[in-house]
Amino acid sequence: MRDETQAIHVAPWLHIVAPGAGLNFDQLLPSSGSVYVARLNGEDxxxxxxxxxxxWETLKFPDYFKWNxxxxxxxxxxxxxxxxxYHILISNQPNGTFRGSRRSRGILQGPVPSR
Incomplete structure (x- = not known):
């Protein structure tokens, strides 16, 4: 993503915003209703x-979560x-996610693989 791009709207529910893009966060928030905001750090x-x-920890996944x-x-x-x-997931330092695994990073950033 280039710096001049404010946001990539992947779907009505997914927006990828570059750091320093100058996009007002209010533009991505719903106009009414309660919002749960979760923050993840790719370095973790x-x-x-x-x-x-x-x-699991940040989004309080249920105990039946199968870790896959x-x-x-x-x-x-x-x-x-x-x-x-509504739910908002903010990922800081996304480049730190799966530092040694391009495969895992591709899975996280792309569609889920077929079963």
């Missing part, structure tokens, strides 16, 4: 195990256990 997720743990990509995808699409109308 050097491998899949730590990433699953950080998502499909379970992560399923939980991210649901989030009904969080008592809020």
């Amino acid at each position: 997720m050097p491998d899949e195990s730590s990433a699953f743990e950080k998502f 990509w499909h379970a992560l995808y399923d939980c991210l699409r649901d989030l009904q256990w969080l008592s809020s109308d």
